[in-house]
Amino acid sequence: xxxxxxxxxxxxxxxxxxxxxxxxxxxxxxxxxxxxxxxxxxxxxxxxxxxxxxxxxxxxxxxxxxxxxxxxxxxxxxxxxxxxxxxxxxxxxxxxxxxxxxxxxxxxxxxx
Amino acid sequence: xxxxxxxxxxxxxxxxxxxxxxxxxxxxxxxxxxxxxxxxxxxxxxxxxxxxxxxxxxxxxxxxxxxxxxxxxxxxxxxxxxxxxxxxxxxxxxxxxxxxxxxxxxxxxxxxxxxxxxx
Numbered sequence: 001x002x003x004x005x006x007x008x009x010x011x012x013x014x015x016x017x018x019x020x021x022x023x024x025x026x027x028x029x030x031x032x033x034x035x036x037x038x039x040x041x042x043x044x045x046x047x048x049x050x051x052x053x054x055x056x057x058x059x060x061x062x063x064x065x066x067x068x069x070x071x072x073x074x075x076x077x078x079x080x081x082x083x084x085x086x087x088x089x090x091x092x093x094x095x096x097x098x099x100x101x102x103x104x105x106x107x108x109x110x111x112x
Numbered sequence: 113x114x115x116x117x118x119x120x121x122x123x124x125x126x127x128x129x130x131x132x133x134x135x136x137x138x139x140x141x142x143x144x145x146x147x148x149x150x151x152x153x154x155x156x157x158x159x160x161x162x163x164x165x166x167x168x169x170x171x172x173x174x175x176x177x178x179x180x181x182x183x184x185x186x187x188x189x190x191x192x193x194x195x196x197x198x199x200x201x202x203x204x205x206x207x208x209x210x211x212x213x214x215x216x217x218x219x220x221x222x223x224x225x226x227x228x229x230x231x
Binding site: 051090 | 209219221
Protein backbone atom coordinates (compact mmCIF):
# COMPACT_ATOMS: atom_id res chain seq x y z
CA UNK A 1 0.00 0.00 0.00
CA UNK A 2 1.09 3.59 -0.63
CA UNK A 3 2.27 5.28 2.56
CA UNK A 4 1.74 9.03 2.88
CA UNK A 5 3.84 10.86 5.47
CA UNK A 6 2.76 14.34 6.55
CA UNK A 7 4.83 16.93 8.33
CA UNK A 8 4.52 18.63 10.65
CA UNK A 9 1.92 16.70 12.64
CA UNK A 10 0.85 19.85 14.42
CA UNK A 11 1.06 23.52 13.64
CA UNK A 12 0.22 26.64 15.68
CA UNK A 13 -0.22 29.70 13.50
CA UNK A 14 -0.85 33.39 14.13
CA UNK A 15 -3.89 34.70 12.22
CA UNK A 16 -2.80 36.38 9.01
CA UNK A 17 0.42 34.39 8.83
CA UNK A 18 1.11 31.67 6.24
CA UNK A 19 1.18 27.94 6.90
CA UNK A 20 2.56 25.01 4.96
CA UNK A 21 2.03 21.24 5.23
CA UNK A 22 4.13 18.63 3.46
CA UNK A 23 2.97 15.23 2.22
CA UNK A 24 5.48 12.66 0.95
CA UNK A 25 4.39 9.51 -0.84
CA UNK A 26 6.17 6.14 -0.85
CA UNK A 27 5.31 5.83 -4.58
CA UNK A 28 4.90 8.29 -7.41
CA UNK A 29 1.35 9.61 -7.73
CA UNK A 30 1.95 10.96 -11.23
CA UNK A 31 -0.30 9.11 -13.65
CA UNK A 32 0.44 8.65 -17.34
CA UNK A 33 -2.37 11.14 -18.03
CA UNK A 34 -0.17 13.84 -16.54
CA UNK A 35 -2.16 14.33 -13.35
CA UNK A 36 -1.01 13.77 -9.79
CA UNK A 37 -3.66 11.84 -7.89
CA UNK A 38 -3.15 13.57 -4.57
CA UNK A 39 -5.97 15.32 -2.72
CA UNK A 40 -6.14 17.47 0.40
CA UNK A 41 -8.97 17.48 2.93
CA UNK A 42 -9.78 19.52 6.00
CA UNK A 43 -11.72 18.03 8.89
CA UNK A 44 -12.98 20.83 11.11
CA UNK A 45 -13.78 19.95 14.73
CA UNK A 46 -16.90 17.82 14.96
CA UNK A 47 -17.45 17.78 11.19
CA UNK A 48 -17.00 15.45 8.25
CA UNK A 49 -13.92 15.97 6.09
CA UNK A 50 -14.25 18.41 3.20
CA UNK A 51 -12.33 18.45 -0.06
CA UNK A 52 -9.90 21.35 -0.48
CA UNK A 53 -7.60 20.36 -3.35
CA UNK A 54 -7.77 17.62 -5.98
CA UNK A 55 -5.22 16.42 -8.52
CA UNK A 56 -2.44 18.00 -6.52
CA UNK A 57 -3.30 21.62 -7.26
CA UNK A 58 -6.94 22.11 -8.30
CA UNK A 59 -9.05 23.94 -5.71
CA UNK A 60 -12.45 22.43 -5.05
CA UNK A 61 -15.58 24.49 -5.60
CA UNK A 62 -15.99 27.21 -2.97
CA UNK A 63 -12.48 26.87 -1.52
CA UNK A 64 -10.84 30.27 -0.97
CA UNK A 65 -7.78 31.09 -3.07
CA UNK A 66 -5.80 31.38 0.18
CA UNK A 67 -5.41 27.62 -0.18
CA UNK A 68 -3.05 26.25 -2.80
CA UNK A 69 -1.58 22.86 -3.58
CA UNK A 70 1.64 22.08 -5.38
CA UNK A 71 4.06 19.26 -6.06
CA UNK A 72 4.47 16.28 -8.30
CA UNK A 73 5.48 12.64 -8.12
CA UNK A 74 6.16 11.93 -4.46
CA UNK A 75 6.38 15.37 -2.82
CA UNK A 76 3.42 17.64 -2.28
CA UNK A 77 2.65 20.78 -0.30
CA UNK A 78 -0.50 22.50 0.90
CA UNK A 79 -0.09 26.21 1.58
CA UNK A 80 -2.41 28.64 3.31
CA UNK A 81 -1.35 32.16 2.43
CA UNK A 82 -3.08 33.86 5.37
CA UNK A 83 -4.50 31.65 8.10
CA UNK A 84 -7.90 32.56 9.51
CA UNK A 85 -9.61 31.34 12.68
CA UNK A 86 -11.97 29.19 10.61
CA UNK A 87 -9.06 27.19 9.18
CA UNK A 88 -8.51 25.22 12.40
CA UNK A 89 -8.83 21.47 12.18
CA UNK A 90 -6.95 18.47 10.89
CA UNK A 91 -5.60 18.48 7.35
CA UNK A 92 -5.19 15.16 5.53
CA UNK A 93 -3.53 14.32 2.25
CA UNK A 94 -4.95 11.32 0.40
CA UNK A 95 -3.75 9.44 -2.66
CA UNK A 96 -6.24 8.20 -5.24
CA UNK A 97 -4.01 6.37 -7.68
CA UNK A 98 -3.77 2.74 -6.77
CA UNK A 99 -6.32 1.09 -4.52
CA UNK A 100 -6.41 0.99 -1.62
CA UNK A 101 -6.66 4.76 -1.42
CA UNK A 102 -4.67 5.86 1.60
CA UNK A 103 -4.50 8.90 3.86
CA UNK A 104 -1.67 10.67 5.60
CA UNK A 105 -1.68 10.75 9.40
CA UNK A 106 -3.14 14.23 9.50
CA UNK A 107 -1.77 17.62 10.55
CA UNK A 108 -3.54 19.46 13.34
CA UNK A 109 -3.67 23.22 12.78
CA UNK A 110 -4.52 25.53 15.65
CA UNK A 111 -4.54 29.30 16.05
CA UNK A 112 -2.15 31.02 18.42
CA UNK B 113 -29.56 20.41 -2.59
CA UNK B 114 -26.85 17.82 -3.12
CA UNK B 115 -26.20 15.81 0.01
CA UNK B 116 -25.56 12.39 1.51
CA UNK B 117 -27.73 11.43 4.48
CA UNK B 118 -26.57 8.51 6.60
CA UNK B 119 -28.51 6.29 8.99
CA UNK B 120 -28.33 6.74 12.74
CA UNK B 121 -25.94 5.48 15.38
CA UNK B 122 -25.72 1.75 16.06
CA UNK B 123 -24.59 -0.39 18.98
CA UNK B 124 -23.58 -4.00 18.42
CA UNK B 125 -22.06 -6.91 20.33
CA UNK B 126 -18.77 -8.45 19.20
CA UNK B 127 -19.38 -11.00 16.46
CA UNK B 128 -22.50 -9.25 15.18
CA UNK B 129 -23.01 -7.34 11.91
CA UNK B 130 -24.02 -3.78 11.16
CA UNK B 131 -25.47 -2.24 8.00
CA UNK B 132 -25.16 1.50 7.42
CA UNK B 133 -27.14 3.32 4.75
CA UNK B 134 -26.27 6.46 2.79
CA UNK B 135 -29.06 8.14 0.82
CA UNK B 136 -28.00 10.46 -1.97
CA UNK B 137 -30.14 13.44 -2.87
CA UNK B 138 -29.72 16.07 -5.54
CA UNK B 139 -27.83 13.73 -7.85
CA UNK B 140 -28.11 10.23 -9.28
CA UNK B 141 -26.09 7.49 -7.63
CA UNK B 142 -25.47 5.72 -10.93
CA UNK B 143 -23.26 8.56 -12.19
CA UNK B 144 -20.73 8.30 -9.39
CA UNK B 145 -18.67 5.99 -7.23
CA UNK B 146 -19.44 5.80 -3.53
CA UNK B 147 -16.64 5.24 -1.05
CA UNK B 148 -16.70 4.29 2.62
CA UNK B 149 -14.15 5.69 5.07
CA UNK B 150 -13.99 5.12 8.80
CA UNK B 151 -12.41 6.99 11.70
CA UNK B 152 -11.77 5.36 15.07
CA UNK B 153 -12.07 7.64 18.12
CA UNK B 154 -9.25 10.19 18.09
CA UNK B 155 -7.64 8.55 15.05
CA UNK B 156 -7.14 9.34 11.39
CA UNK B 157 -9.11 8.38 8.30
CA UNK B 158 -9.12 4.82 6.94
CA UNK B 159 -10.37 3.93 3.45
CA UNK B 160 -12.56 0.81 3.40
CA UNK B 161 -13.60 0.47 -0.23
CA UNK B 162 -15.79 1.70 -3.03
CA UNK B 163 -18.74 0.74 -5.20
CA UNK B 164 -19.39 1.81 -8.78
CA UNK B 165 -22.86 3.31 -8.64
CA UNK B 166 -23.61 2.31 -12.22
CA UNK B 167 -22.34 -1.29 -12.38
CA UNK B 168 -22.36 -2.21 -8.69
CA UNK B 169 -18.78 -3.47 -8.97
CA UNK B 170 -16.88 -3.15 -5.71
CA UNK B 171 -13.26 -2.83 -4.60
CA UNK B 172 -12.42 -3.40 -0.96
CA UNK B 173 -9.33 -2.72 1.12
CA UNK B 174 -7.65 -6.04 1.76
CA UNK B 175 -8.00 -5.48 5.51
CA UNK B 176 -11.79 -5.76 5.18
CA UNK B 177 -12.03 -8.42 2.47
CA UNK B 178 -14.35 -11.19 3.51
CA UNK B 179 -16.28 -9.23 6.09
CA UNK B 180 -17.42 -6.07 4.29
CA UNK B 181 -20.11 -5.79 1.65
CA UNK B 182 -20.98 -2.60 -0.23
CA UNK B 183 -24.18 -2.48 -2.24
CA UNK B 184 -26.51 0.09 -3.71
CA UNK B 185 -30.19 0.37 -4.53
CA UNK B 186 -30.66 2.53 -7.60
CA UNK B 187 -34.43 2.72 -7.08
CA UNK B 188 -33.96 4.56 -3.78
CA UNK B 189 -30.63 6.22 -4.66
CA UNK B 190 -29.09 4.67 -1.54
CA UNK B 191 -25.77 2.99 -0.84
CA UNK B 192 -25.13 0.48 1.91
CA UNK B 193 -22.10 -0.78 3.81
CA UNK B 194 -22.39 -3.94 5.86
CA UNK B 195 -19.58 -5.03 8.16
CA UNK B 196 -19.73 -8.43 9.80
CA UNK B 197 -17.84 -10.25 12.55
CA UNK B 198 -17.48 -7.01 14.46
CA UNK B 199 -14.75 -6.60 17.08
CA UNK B 200 -14.13 -3.85 19.63
CA UNK B 201 -11.66 -2.32 17.14
CA UNK B 202 -14.51 -1.64 14.72
CA UNK B 203 -15.89 1.06 17.01
CA UNK B 204 -15.67 4.13 14.78
CA UNK B 205 -17.44 6.81 12.80
CA UNK B 206 -18.28 5.49 9.34
CA UNK B 207 -18.57 7.94 6.44
CA UNK B 208 -19.88 7.53 2.93
CA UNK B 209 -18.46 9.88 0.31
CA UNK B 210 -19.12 10.68 -3.32
CA UNK B 211 -16.46 10.30 -6.01
CA UNK B 212 -17.31 11.97 -9.34
CA UNK B 213 -16.01 10.62 -12.68
CA UNK B 214 -13.40 13.36 -12.59
CA UNK B 215 -11.37 14.14 -10.65
CA UNK B 216 -10.78 11.11 -8.45
CA UNK B 217 -11.56 12.78 -5.16
CA UNK B 218 -14.19 12.58 -2.45
CA UNK B 219 -16.07 15.79 -3.13
CA UNK B 220 -19.01 15.26 -0.80
CA UNK B 221 -19.29 13.38 2.50
CA UNK B 222 -22.15 12.12 4.61
CA UNK B 223 -22.52 13.31 8.17
CA UNK B 224 -21.16 10.03 9.54
CA UNK B 225 -22.65 7.12 11.47
CA UNK B 226 -21.30 6.12 14.87
CA UNK B 227 -20.95 2.38 15.32
CA UNK B 228 -20.14 1.22 18.83
CA UNK B 229 -19.09 -2.37 19.43
CA UNK B 230 -19.36 -3.26 23.08
CA UNK B 231 -19.76 -6.42 25.10
